[in-house]
Amino acid sequence: MRTWIFILLFALTAAGCGRKPDDRVQGYVEGEFVHVASPFAGQLETLSIQRGMQVKTNQPLFSLECGLETAVRDEASRKLLQGRANLEDAKKGKRPTELESAKAQLKQARAAQAFSEKELKRQDDLFHRGVSTAEELDRARSTHDQDVHRVAQLDADLQTAHLGSREDQIAAAEANVRALEATLAQAEWNLSQKRQSAPQTGLVFDTFYYQGEWVPAGKPVVSLLPPENVKVRAFVQETRIGTIRLAAPVRVFVDGVREPFAGKISYISPQAEYTPPVIYSQESRSKLVFMVEIRFDAASAAKLHPGQPVDVQF
Numbered sequence: 001m002r003t004w005i006f007i008l009l010f011a012l013t014a015a016g017c018g019r020k021p022d023d024r025v026q027g028y029v030e031g032e033f034v035h036v037a038s039p040f041a042g043q044l045e046t047l048s049i050q051r052g053m054q055v056k057t058n059q060p061l062f063s064l065e066c067g068l069e070t071a072v073r074d075e076a077s078r079k080l081l082q083g084r085a086n087l088e089d090a091k092k093g094k095r096p097t098e099l100e101s102a103k104a105q106l107k108q109a110r111a112a113q114a115f116s117e118k119e120l121k122r123q124d125d126l127f128h129r130g131v132s133t134a135e136e137l138d139r140a141r142s143t144h145d146q147d148v149h150r151v152a153q154l155d156a157d158l159q160t161a162h163l164g165s166r167e168d169q170i171a172a173a174e175a176n177v178r179a180l181e182a183t184l185a186q187a188e189w190n191l192s193q194k195r196q197s198a199p200q201t202g203l204v205f206d207t208f209y210y211q212g213e214w215v216p217a218g219k220p221v222v223s224l225l226p227p228e229n230v231k232v233r234a235f236v237q238e239t240r241i242g243t244i245r246l247a248a249p250v251r252v253f254v255d256g257v258r259e260p261f262a263g264k265i266s267y268i269s270p271q272a273e274y275t276p277p278v279i280y281s282q283e284s285r286s287k288l289v290f291m292v293e294i295r296f297d298a299a300s301a302a303k304l305h306p307g308q309p310v311d312v313q314f
Contacts, residue, residue: 024311027234031306035220036196044209055198061222066194073187080180087173106154113147120144202226230301234312235289250294253311261300267293
């Protein structure tokens with residue numbers, strides 16, 4: 001009889017030791033993954049990381065083949081150089097040799113004007129003395145007038161040669177350069193998107209393609225798990241949710257770890273829900289619960305793993 005009593009007491013004691021304390025609720029670790037992808041398709045050329053590695057911000061992750069994007073970038077660069085050269089040419093006047101030729105023509109015209117002016121005076125004097133006819137005087141006056149207009153024309157041409165193109169032509173050339181600069185910037189951006197780096201520090205949680213495989217546009221190649229994206233989700237009964245506040249300290253217990261993890265409540269769901277299947281609790285299966293999220297510092301978050309079951313003490 002005493003033997004059976006001892007066995008019964010031992011069983012009750014063991015059951016009491018394995019029972020979860022009443023001030024704790026069940027939860028699990030969840031990670032918000034950062035999926036790194038390229039907006040363009042291509043063959044995976046290099047994969048610079050492996051699953052399980054820790055990466056830092058801007059550390060190279062992978063690159064896709066980029067022959068087409070490189071050619072487009074180079075073509076845009078050459079067109080921009082050509083556009084800038086055309087703009088500079090439009091701002092300048094004529095070439096030095098052309099200016100010298102215009103000056104020489106103006107000098108000849110002025111010499112001809114000076115000669116025709118003297119001839120006009122001579123014919124006028126002869127006409128008044130009755131030696132020359134009126135026809136000769138009119139011919140000398142016409143030649144002089146032509147030489148005067150010729151000098152004025154060549155002088156205006158020389159001034160125009162120093163000015164360069166018209167303002168509207170220069171404005172059009174400047175607009176063309178700005179358009180070519182935008183085209184080059186787009187081509188360089190397209191090329192840069194074929195090489196992806198880590199947007200933030202974190203763990204390489206998984207890779208989805210191998211080198212040589214074709215990667216469709218927008219499909220993730222690498223998933224990262226930054227420490228600040230690790231959280232615990234717990235479900236609190238409706239009767240206790242009124243005692244829980246945002247930023248309140250929380251202790252999280254993990255199997256196999258002696259000391260609990262310290263965290264803070266970062267979110268309390270505004271809507272009630274039924275106990276989810278992941279909470280294996282017969283007594284609270286039919287009660288309403290509220291989802292609560294808990295965040296940790298980077299050192300503590302690095303020791304937690306998504307999917308890991310935990311106990312949460314508020």
